[in-house]
Amino acid sequence: MTELQSITETILEIVTxxxxxxxxxxxxxxLYRIIDGPTNAxxxxxxxAIGINLMGLAAxxxxxxxxxxxxxxxxLIGILLFxxxxxxxxxxxxxxxxxxxxx
Amino acid sequence: MIYIxxxxxxxxxFIPFISKFKDKIxxxxxxxxxxxxxxxxxxxxxxxxxxxxxxxxxxxPSLDINFNFYLDGLSLLFALLISGIGALVxxxxxxxxxxxxxxxxxxxxxxxxxxxxxxxxxxxxxxxLYTFWELTSISSFLLIGYWHFNERSRYGAxxxxxxTIFGGLSMFGGFxxxxxxxxxxxxxxxxxxxxxxxxxxxxPLILGFxxxxxxxxxxxxxFHIWLPDAMEAPTPVSAYLHSATMVKAGLFLVARFSPIFSxxxxxxxxxxxxxxxxxxxxxxxxxxxxxxxxILAFSTISQLGMIMAxxxxxxxxxxxxxxxxxxxxxTFKGSLFMVAGIVDHETGTRDIRKLGGLLTFMPMTATLALxxxxxxxxxxxxxxxxxxxxxxxxxxxxxxxxxVSDLAGFLxxxxxxxxxxxxxxxxxxxxxxxxxxxxxxxQLNQLPKKPHEAPFGMLISPIVLVLGVxxxxxxxxxxxxxxxxxxxxSVYGSEVVKKLKFWHGIDSTAFQMSLVVVGIGTVLxxxxxxxxxxxxLLPGKLSFNKAYDWLISMLDVYSNRIxxxxxxxxxxxxxAAILATTLVVTFTIMFMTNGFTIQFNELAEVTIVEIAVxxxxxxxxxxxxxxxxxxxxxxxxxxxxxxxxILFVIYRAPDLALTQLVIETVxxxxxxxxxxxxxKLEKSxxxxxxxxINIIISxxxxxxxxxxAIASHSTNSFNKISDYFIETSHSLGGGDNVVNVILVDMRxxxxxxxxxxxxxxxxxxxxxxxxxxxxxxx
Numbered sequence: 028m029t030e031l032q033s034i035t036e037t038i039l040e041i042v043t044x045x046x047x048x049x050x051x052x053x054x055x056x057x058l059y060r061i062i063d064g065p066t067n068a069x070x071x072x073x074x075x076a077i078g079i080n081l082m083g084l085a086a087x088x089x090x091x092x093x094x095x096x097x098x099x100x101x102x103l104i105g106i107l108l109f110x111x112x113x114x115x116x117x118x119x120x121x122x123x124x125x126x127x128x129x130x
Numbered sequence: 131m132i133y134i135x136x137x138x139x140x141x142x143x144f145i146p147f148i149s150k151f152k153d154k155i156x157x158x159x160x161x162x163x164x165x166x167x168x169x170x171x172x173x174x175x176x177x178x179x180x181x182x183x184x185x186x187x188x189x190x191p192s193l194d195i196n197f198n199f200y201l202d203g204l205s206l207l208f209a210l211l212i213s214g215i216g217a218l219v220x221x222x223x224x225x226x227x228x229x230x231x232x233x234x235x236x237x238x239x240x241x242x243x244x245x246x247x248x249x250x251x252x253x254x255x256x257x258x259l260y261t262f263w264e265l266t267s268i269s270s271f272l273l274i275g276y277w278h279f280n281e282r283s284r285y286g287a288x289x290x291x292x293x294t295i296f297g298g299l300s301m302f303g304g305f306x307x308x309x310x311x312x313x314x315x316x317x318x319x320x321x322x323x324x325x326x327x328x329x330x331x332x333x334p335l336i337l338g339f340x341x342x343x344x345x346x347x348x349x350x351x352x353f354h355i356w357l358p359d360a361m362e363a364p365t366p367v368s369a370y371l372h373s374a375t376m377v378k379a380g381l382f383l384v385a386r387f388s389p390i391f392s393x394x395x396x397x398x399x400x401x402x403x404x405x406x407x408x409x410x411x412x413x414x415x416x417x418x419x420x421x422x423x424x425i426l427a428f429s430t431i432s433q434l435g436m437i438m439a440x441x442x443x444x445x446x447x448x449x450x451x452x453x454x455x456x457x458x459x460x461t462f463k464g465s466l467f468m469v470a471g472i473v474d475h476e477t478g479t480r481d482i483r484k485l486g487g488l489l490t491f492m493p494m495t496a497t498l499a500l501x502x503x504x505x506x507x508x509x510x511x512x513x514x515x516x517x518x519x520x521x522x523x524x525x526x527x528x529x530x531x532x533x534v535s536d537l538a539g540f541l542x543x544x545x546x547x548x549x550x551x552x553x554x555x556x557x558x559x560x561x562x563x564x565x566x567x568x569x570x571x572x573q574l575n576q577l578p579k580k581p582h583e584a585p586f587g588m589l590i591s592p593i594v595l596v597l598g599v600x601x602x603x604x605x606x607x608x609x610x611x612x613x614x615x616x617x618x619x620s621v622y623g624s625e626v627v628k629k630l631k632f633w634h635g636i637d638s639t640a641f642q643m644s645l646v647v648v649g650i651g652t653v654l655x656x657x658x659x660x661x662x663x664x665x666x667l668l669p670g671k672l673s674f675n676k677a678y679d680w681l682i683s684m685l686d687v688y689s690n691r692i693x694x695x696x697x698x699x700x701x702x703x704x705x706a707a708i709l710a711t712t713l714v715v716t717f718t719i720m721f722m723t724n725g726f727t728i729q730f731n732e733l734a735e736v737t738i739v740e741i742a743v744x745x746x747x748x749x750x751x752x753x754x755x756x757x758x759x760x761x762x763x764x765x766x767x768x769x770x771x772x773x774x775x776i777l778f779v780i781y782r783a784p785d786l787a788l789t790q791l792v793i794e795t796v797x798x799x800x801x802x803x804x805x806x807x808x809x810k811l812e813k814s815x816x817x818x819x820x821x822x823i824n825i826i827i828s829x830x831x832x833x834x835x836x837x838x839a840i841a842s843h844s845t846n847s848f849n850k851i852s853d854y855f856i857e858t859s860h861s862l863g864g865g866d867n868v869v870n871v872i873l874v875d876m877r878x879x880x881x882x883x884x885x886x887x888x889x890x891x892x893x894x895x896x897x898x899x900x901x902x903x904x905x906x907x908x
Contacts, residue, residue: 044738051742055749058769062753067761074765081772085779085787088739096784100775103788107795111768114799125803 043087050080050087071115078108131199132187134171135252138164138245142238149234157233158224164241165216168248172209175201180616184254184318193257194315200254203616207453208251208375208382211460215374216244218591222468223366225588226475236276236364243269247375251382255315256305263301263347266379267294270371274363286359289678293346293356301343301383304336311336321389328393337391340383341400348380350438351408354431355674361423365471368423373430373463378456381434384441385452385621392444399538401442406548408435413555417562417658418665422470422480425563426463429506432556433459436523439545441621443526450618451522457614458505458515458602465595466502466563469495472588473567478578482563487572491581494589496568501596505603507560507651508553510644515602517644524549524640550643557651562658706827713830716838726837729844739780747773760805768798785869 057080060073082104089097141164149157175183182202189196201209220240227233246269249262268291275287309315311330312323320327327333344350349357360372371377384401391397412432419425437459440452472495473488474480489496504511508520527549530542574580602609619625654661696707720726750769757763771794778787855868855876863871873881 047739047742051745054742054746058746058749058753058766061765061769062757062759062762064762070761070765074768077769078772081776084739084743084776088776088779091737091739092782094782096782097779097787100779100784100787100791103791107791111795111798114802118802118805 039090043090046087047084050084054080054084067115067119071112071119074115075108075112078104078111082108131183131185131201131252132197134168135197135199135245135249138168138241138248142241142245145237145241146234149232149237152229152233156224156229157237158220158227161237161241162217162220162224165213165220165244168244169210169213169217172206172213175206176210176612178612180206180612182620189258195257196255197258198254198316199252200318201252202620203613203618204382204385204453204620205251207457207613207617208378209248211378211457212244212247212251212375215370215460215464215595216240218464218594219366219370222369222471222588222591223364225585226366226471227364236273239269239272239276240367240370243273243371243376247379250379254317256309256317256320257315259317260298260302260305263343263379264295264298266376267291267298267347270294270360270376273367273371274360276364276367277362280362282359283362286356286362290356290360292682293353297343297346297353300339304339304343307332307336307339317386324390324393327390333394334396337394337397337400340387341404344380344383345404346380347383348377348434348438349408349431350380350404350435351411351431352674354408354412355678357431358419358424358427359675361421361427365423365467365474368426369464369467369471372427373467374460377430377434378437378460381437381441381452381456384438385449388441388444388449388621389623395538398442398444399541402439402541402545403442405435405437405439405442406545406552408432409439409552410435410548410555413552413559415669416559417555418662420482422473422482422485422563422567423467425482425559426466426470429556429559429563430459430463432552433463433506436549436552439549440523440526443530444622445526445529446622447522447529448526449622450614451519451526453617453621454522454610454614455519457609458519458599461595461598461602462502462505462516465498465592465599466506468588468592468595469499469502472584472592475588476579476584477581479576482566484573484576485567486570487568488581489568492568492583494583495592498589498592498596499564499568501599502592503560503564505599507557508644509557509648510641511603513600513603515599515606517603518606520553521640521644524553524643528639546643550647553643553647554651554654557647558655558658561651561655565655706824709827709831713827713834716834717830720838720841726841727844728837728840732843737780740777743773743776743780747777761802764798764801764805767801768794771797783869785867 054077057073057077061070061077064070064073082101085097085101085104089095089101145157145161148160151157180203182200184201185199187197187199220237223236223240227236243266246262246265250259250266253259253262271287271291274290275283277283308320308327311332312320312326314320314323327336330336346353357372357377361368363372388397409432412428412430412435416425416428416432419428433455437452437455440448440455443449470480472492473485476492476495477485477488479485501514505514505516508514508516510517510521524546527546530545615625698704747770750766750773754763754766754770757766771790775787775790775794778784778790855872859868859871860866863875865871865875
């Protein structure tokens with residue numbers, strides 16, 4: 028039983044490390060897209076993707092330090108990303124984020 | 131005695147009310163009572179058996195600053211001059227100043243000045259003396275600028291203010307040094323400690339500072355330039371301040387401190403040179419003037435120089451002569467100024483080129499002027515007091531026994547010749563003054579008014595002064611034993627000669643010198659037009675006035691230029707300057723105190739997640755700097771912020787991470803909100819050198835902060851307080867979230883004010899937006 032547990036832990040450690048490296052590479056590439064991205068829509072999508080990657084990263088960190096305290100963070104990133112992406116999208120579409128005259 | 135000084139100041143407050151009735155009765159009549167009472171008070175002390183009086187009134191005892199009044203012979207002489215001539219000047223001004231003038235202002239300033247001057251001569255405490263000293267400068271400034279609608283008046287007032295305050299401040303420095311060395315603020319106590327002062331290494335500094343104060347106040351070369359410009363003041367003011375009292379404050383200071391410094395050789399050298407040079411230059415320049423008051427101003431300068439020189443000689447006879455001449459000069463110069471005022475008042479001009487032959491129109495004034503000028507010239511007649519002091523001056527110039535060093539020895543050789551030279555010119559301008567105004571051909575068509583004799587009231591004051599000239603001239607021993615000898619004694623330190631002889635004998639050198647002066651002077655004054663061209667050579671184009679004007683304008687120009695050079699109005703420049711200063715100062719201090727300790731022994735292990743996030747943040751930060759696209763810049767900043775949030779996650783700070791995420795999103799949204807108004811990111815057009823400097827500053831600042839962070843981590847030598855919070859979070863705060871318990875329980879006050887900050891920011895944003903809208907609507 029303990030043997031199985033130690034094997035699982037080893038596998039988990041390796042998997043998390045591999046995942047972190049993968050997410051890092053993905054983040055750097057997305058960053059390149061933000062800086063270089065020919066249009067602003069590219070940048071918006073890239074930022075959205077970066078946020079999702081960060082959610083993954085936070086989850087990985089939660090696994091590494093084995094805590095449940097970070098679940099709030101993961102959820103919050105999800106909400107904020109949604110709001111942020113909509114804000115950018117609206118900005119790209121209309122030029123303003125909040126309409127003054129609603130009628 | 132304090133009442134004598136302070137009551138005039140108190141009464142000055144009521145003068146404006148009295149001046150309301152100036153149309154019915156002249157304000158000066160009431161004011162006259164003040165100096166006259168003071169004069170009567172002081173005249174009681176005259177007598178053979180006079181001993182100094184010491185009185186103390188508390189002011190600021192903790193700083194040893196008290197109204198320490200000390201009345202000895204010297205103070206008494208000055209107090210009598212101030213109050214006596216003050217009374218005469220007030221009397222004269224009643225007739226001189228018309229009802230239409232602002233009499234209230236005039237008499238308030240005048241009484242203020244008189245009280246200040248009494249304070250200067252009576253104070254034993256150096257700081258109280260300095261206070262009154264500055265009060266004389268201020269009231270003199272007000273009096274010179276009395277006709278403030280006149281541009282020349284303002285210029286003269288400004289000039290005298292700058293020069294005398296400059297001297298006053300340096301004198302203050304000398305006083306502070308003196309009080310630090312001796313540990314006392316009383317002049318008499320300092321005189322008792324003369325040895326300590328003379329041994330101090332600050333002695334040259336003290337002497338220089340105090341003499342600077344005395345020289346500027348007493349219009350010594352080259353600080354004499356303010357006095358001729360102060361002649362824009364009303365004539366009573368010129369007669370009072372700029373001949374009899376204020377300009378003698380410097381002489382008083384030198385006389386007061388000469389018991390301390392007379393043992394110091396440089397005192398003799400500096401004061402004698404300054405005095406002799408002032409005597410020669412002032413008398414030389416006086417002959418050139420065409421304005422009556424300017425002649426008298428330069429004459430005052432030269433006479434002050436003569437007294438200063440005698441104080442510098444410091445021998446028994448010289449000190450006596452100096453004190454004697456202070457009295458004599460005040461009498462004849464006061465009367466001459468009043469004569470000049472009368473001439474101005476009755477003819478409408480003070481230009482000596484337009485005046486002439488007034489003897490038949492103004493016989494009384496002419497007689498007064500005759501006595502005044504001849505006494506000033508030192509003409510050997512037995513009823514003129516000026517002759518005595520001039521004779522004593524020559525006597526003291528010959529009998530100088532000092533001469534230890536080469537310079538002093540050389541001075542002793544030269545001084546008698548310079549004294550004669552200065553006296554010759556004194557003789558020339560005195561006669562030029564008298565004959566230019568009252569003799570010569572009449573030029574009635576050039577005069578603005580038809581000349582006539584002055585009203586009798588105007589003549590009273592000069593008559594009293596000229597009577598003084600004659601009485602002292604006829605009975606010199608009457609004032610000497612009772613009065614002058616005490617004054618000289620308190621300057622010299624021991625008893626001085628009390629008997630004066632008019633006749634020294636035909637074989638006395640001093641008398642021969644006087645004859646030389648009269649002889650050459652008569653020749654020069656009769657041939658004045660022929661050698662007048664010499665003034666084109668000296669001073670010619672050189673003049674201390676020009677130097678002063680140049681200095682003032684250059685001060686203006688260069689300070690303007692310096693201010694403009696760093697107050698560029700560019701916020702980038704200021705920011706660079708602030709950062710560069712912080713950088714240099716912090717680096718220097720850290721290096722000097724060995725602050726950069728770098729240790730790596732207590733560090734935690736670095737994990738792969740940290741490396742990944744830090745790499746991401748570095749890439750995003752660099753991208754922010756180099757990107758040329760607006761949205762890209764905003765979004766990369768956002769990436770850096772999210773990176774920070776992930777770092778918080780890694781370091782187990784979920785609350786911080788939550789807040790950081792929300793705040794970062796809101797800020798990115800705000801950036802986008804005002805994106806429309808943000809300037810386009812363009813290639814910066816700054817020069818290469820500016821860019822290089824910016825790069826150096828930013829890299830330096832980053833390095834500095836990094837080093838400080840490492841150093842502060844390396845020197846973590848105290849126990850942390852956080853253990854306490856973790857232990858007591860549940861038991862005391864009733865919560866398991868330690869961060870939140872700290873925020874609202876343990877350190878709740880901080881949170882309160884953070885909330886206040888947010889509230890203020892919200893209100894400010896609201897009002898800024900709304901105010902802008904209001905303005906647009908209007």
